[in-house]
Each structure stands twice: as structure tokens, then as C-alpha cells.
Amino acid sequence: MERCCFIFFTFTLLLFYTTSEASHCSIKGLPLVRNISELPQDNYGRGGLSHITVSGSVAHGMKEVEVWLQTFSPGSRTPIHRHSCEEVxxxxxxxxxxxxxSSSHKYPGKPLEYFIFSNSTFLIPINDAHQVWNTNEHEDLQMLVIISRPPVKVFIYDDWFMPHTAAKLKFPYYWDEQCQQEPVKDEL
Amino acid sequence: MERCCFIFFTFTLLLFYTTSEASHCSIKGLPLVRNISELPQDNYGRGGLSHITVSGSVAHGMKEVEVWLQTFSPGSRTPIHRHSCEEVxxxxxxxxxxxxxSSSHKYPGKPLEYFIFSNSTFLIPINDAHQVWNTNEHEDLQMLVIISRPPVKVFIYDDWFMPHTAAKLKFPYYWDEQCQQEPVKDEL
Known part of the structure; x- marks a missing residue:
């Protein structure tokens, strides 16, 4: 009897887990027009970040472009990284x-600094190492981020003087990780 | 003397025109971080529209994605159209x-209607005929539009029952037209 209960409990848990996974990681059942405030948001273990995949490759079947809404609390930032896709x-x-x-030397080197502000736009040249930092102590920094060639394949640097060849590939990236894992099998 | 004045005036005018063209249609001299409020906006002959190319193929050298900021006054709308690119x-x-x-019949047919609202997102399946209409009588409809495979190649329908094969190609599209023309030669 106890064993039966355990199996039933485990089965229910797996069923729940599989169902809730589907709502994050599958386009099935999603309405065509979606309220961005109701989309899943998470920091994916990166302090100070709120990331929402507005329209994504792994999450929504996009093949050529992907759109994120990201909010950085004061002081928080992206890693120093590069990727071989366009980014706006x-x-x-x-x-x-x-x-x-720039990507023209063996390592990124001392970067140029640009002030970014509400209602501004900028693009990152393909493969140039970059970092976005909320250096405003008083306000969140919120941005729409558009990339090509999803899902994104990111190379991460420890610092600006790490050789390009030593930068570490992080793929799948944080927000794609959950959905790209093998689905949990509901076998007992 | 009169002829000389005329030539000088014409030359100055052409020089001014060529220079102002360059600022609209070339990435040369553009700052990396750009204030969207200061980017060129126009209706390109389409009543009720304000279009800004935030990051564009012809205007800014993008190869894989393009971002527009579009505002539709009450009652204004896009044509019924399709394109073979992703659009968010x-x-x-x-x-x-x-x-x-859908694109699965010989003509679009009666379309489905979806309510779109502030802070919502939606994507257009590749090649599906669609139209976005500001049906709100009291307020502008403002949207960021993201497309892949720029510059956009649009097929336009007169109505929902026009066969797909009869839809008319408009290429280059309104906002790319100016920059894709042969540059004005400053010869007299």
C-alpha cells in the first residue's frame, strides 16, 4: 500500500512538473497575443537581473530573431561576453x-565607454566583446534586446585581457537551459 | 553673372541635399548610441503613420534583423500584406x-481578429497575410516592430480575397526607397 502511494505521488509530481515545463518551454497552448506582464520572468541565478523572453527560439519556435525584456537593478551587469550574432x-x-x-586583437583590451539612456538605441558589432552595466545608483535599467541567429551562443570572459580563445562558451544560455534539457520522462 | 549665381546656388543646394541624404542613409558619422527621438521620422506618404527606423539594413548596415518604431493615429492601418520573414x-x-x-489557401480569406494592447506582444507566422489597424478612436497605437532578413520585401493585397499570386511586390519598401535609389550626382 505504501509503495502504491509513493508511486501515485511521484507520478502526480512528474505530471505536474511536465505540464508546468510545457507552459514555459512550448508554444503549444500559448495565445497568439500575449501579455508581457504575464510571461515567465526569472533572474536565472544572476543577481539583480529580471529576464523575460518576449519571443524566443526555444520558448516560442522563433528561428531568425529573438526578443528579450531585461531589467538590471542598480549596480548589476551582464558578464563581459561576445556572440556571433547581431544584437540591438x-x-x-x-x-x-x-x-x-573590438575583436581585432588577441584579447578585448580596455573597452570604450558609452553612456546609454532612456529612449536610446545601440547595436553591438558581431563578435565584439561587450558588457552592459547599470551604473545608475538610483534607478533600474530596462531594455528590449533583439538578437539574430537564436538560440544565443555566448562566450564569456573573466576580464578584458583574457584572450578571445580562452573565453568560455556558455550554451545553452541561462534562459534556454531549462527548455533545452532532455524532457523529464514520466516512467516509474 | 546671373548664370554663375545660378550654378553656385544649384551646387550649394545639391551639396546640402547630398549631405542630408548621407545622414539618413549611411552609418558613417552616426554615433554608436543614438537618441531615438532624434532619428528621422516620416509617414512616407502613408497617412496617419509615423515610422522611425531604429536599426535598419539600408540605413545602418544591419544584415540579419531590423527594428522599427511605428505610431499609427486612430483609424490608420497597414496595408493587407505578407512577407517571407519573421516579424515580432x-x-x-x-x-x-x-x-x-493563413497562407494555406489560394487567397487569404476572412481573417481572424485579435485584440492587441499596451504591453502585449505577438508574432506573425512567415508568409501569413496580415494587417494591423488602430481601431482605438481615442489614442495612438505605438509599436516596436522587429523583422528578420532585411530589407523587407512586402507583397500587398487589395483585399482579403485577392489570390496570393496576384499580390503586388513593393520593393524597396517606403522607408528604404530613398536610400536604395542611386545617389544624386553632384555634377552640373
């Missing part, structure tokens, strides 16, 4: 600093 | 109606 930012709220280095 | 909308202000028909 549209700053919706707040301000901060873009650090950008 | 993010509604920033206002509300309206999306009309969407």
Missing part, C-alpha cells in the same frame, strides 16, 4: 554604461 | 486589432 538594444527606462571592445 | 511586435502604447489569415 532599445533602452526603455533608466541609464547606464556600455563597455565595448 | 511589441505594443508600447494604445490598442488596436490584428487581422491575420
Amino acid at each position: 538594444f532599445v533602452v526603455l527606462k533608466g541609464s547606464g554604461t556600455l563597455y565595448l571592445a | 511586435f511589441v505594443v508600447l502604447k494604445g490598442s488596436g486589432t490584428l487581422y491575420l489569415a
Whole structure:
């Protein structure tokens, strides 16, 4: 009897888990017009970040473009990283600093600094190492981020003087990780 | 003397025209971080529209994605059209109606209607005929529009029952037209 209860409990738990996974990671059952406030948001273990995949490859079947809504609390930032896709930012709220280095040397080197602000836009040249930092102590920095060639394949640097060849590939990236894992099998 | 003045005047005018063209249609001299409020906006002959190319193929050298900021006054709308690229909308202000028909018949047919609203997002399946209409009588409808495979190649329908094969190609599209023309030569 106890064993039966355990099996039933485990089965229910797995069923629940599989169902809730589907709502995050599958386009099935999603309405065509979706309220962005109701989309899943998470920090994916990155302090100070709120990430929402507005329209994504793994989450919504996009093949050529992906759109994120990201909010950085004061002081929080992306890692120093590069990717071989186009990326456009549209700053919706707040301000901060873009650090950008070229890809023409063996390592990024000291980056150029750009002030970014509400209602500004900028694009990151393909493969240039960059970092976006909410350097405004008083306000969140909120941006729409658009990338091509999803899902994103990110190379991460420990610092600006790490050789490009030593940067570490993080794939799948944080928000795609959950959905790209093998689905949980509901076998007992 | 009169002829000389005329030539000088014409030369100055052409020089001014060529220079102002360059600022609209070339990435040369553009700052990396750009204030969206200061970007060129126009209705391109389409009543009730304000279009800004936030990050564009012809205007800014994008190869894989393009971002527009579009505002539709009450009652204004896109033509019924289709394109073979991905398209994502993010509604920033206002509300309206999306009309969407599938591409699986010989003509679009009666479209489905979807209510679109501030802070909503939706994507248009590749090649599905669609129309976005500001059906809100009291407020502008403002959206960020993201497309892949720029510059956009649009097929336009007179109505929902026009065969797909009769839809008319408009390429280059309104906002790319100016920059894709041969540059004005400053010869007299």
C-alpha cells in the first residue's frame, strides 16, 4: 500500500512538473497575443537581473530573431561576453554604461565607454566583446534586446585581457537551459 | 553673372541635399548610441503613420534583423500584406486589432481578429497575410516592430480575397526607397 502511494505521488509530481515545463518551454497552448506582464520572468541565478523572453527560439519556435525584456537593478551587469550574432538594444527606462571592445586583437583590451539612456538605441558589432552595466545608483535599467541567429551562443570572459580563445562558451544560455534539457520522462 | 549665381546656388543646394541624404542613409558619422527621438521620422506618404527606423539594413548596415518604431493615429492601418520573414511586435502604447489569415489557401480569406494592447506582444507566422489597424478612436497605437532578413520585401493585397499570386511586390519598401535609389550626382 505504501509503495502504491509513493508511486501515485511521484507520478502526480512528474505530471505536474511536465505540464508546468510545457507552459514555459512550448508554444503549444500559448495565445497568439500575449501579455508581457504575464510571461515567465526569472533572474536565472544572476543577481539583480529580471529576464523575460518576449519571443524566443526555444520558448516560442522563433528561428531568425529573438526578443528579450531585461531589467538590471542598480549596480548589476551582464558578464563581459561576445556572440556571433547581431544584437540591438532599445533602452526603455533608466541609464547606464556600455563597455565595448573590438575583436581585432588577441584579447578585448580596455573597452570604450558609452553612456546609454532612456529612449536610446545601440547595436553591438558581431563578435565584439561587450558588457552592459547599470551604473545608475538610483534607478533600474530596462531594455528590449533583439538578437539574430537564436538560440544565443555566448562566450564569456573573466576580464578584458583574457584572450578571445580562452573565453568560455556558455550554451545553452541561462534562459534556454531549462527548455533545452532532455524532457523529464514520466516512467516509474 | 546671373548664370554663375545660378550654378553656385544649384551646387550649394545639391551639396546640402547630398549631405542630408548621407545622414539618413549611411552609418558613417552616426554615433554608436543614438537618441531615438532624434532619428528621422516620416509617414512616407502613408497617412496617419509615423515610422522611425531604429536599426535598419539600408540605413545602418544591419544584415540579419531590423527594428522599427511605428505610431499609427486612430483609424490608420497597414496595408493587407505578407512577407517571407519573421516579424515580432511589441505594443508600447494604445490598442488596436490584428487581422491575420493563413497562407494555406489560394487567397487569404476572412481573417481572424485579435485584440492587441499596451504591453502585449505577438508574432506573425512567415508568409501569413496580415494587417494591423488602430481601431482605438481615442489614442495612438505605438509599436516596436522587429523583422528578420532585411530589407523587407512586402507583397500587398487589395483585399482579403485577392489570390496570393496576384499580390503586388513593393520593393524597396517606403522607408528604404530613398536610400536604395542611386545617389544624386553632384555634377552640373
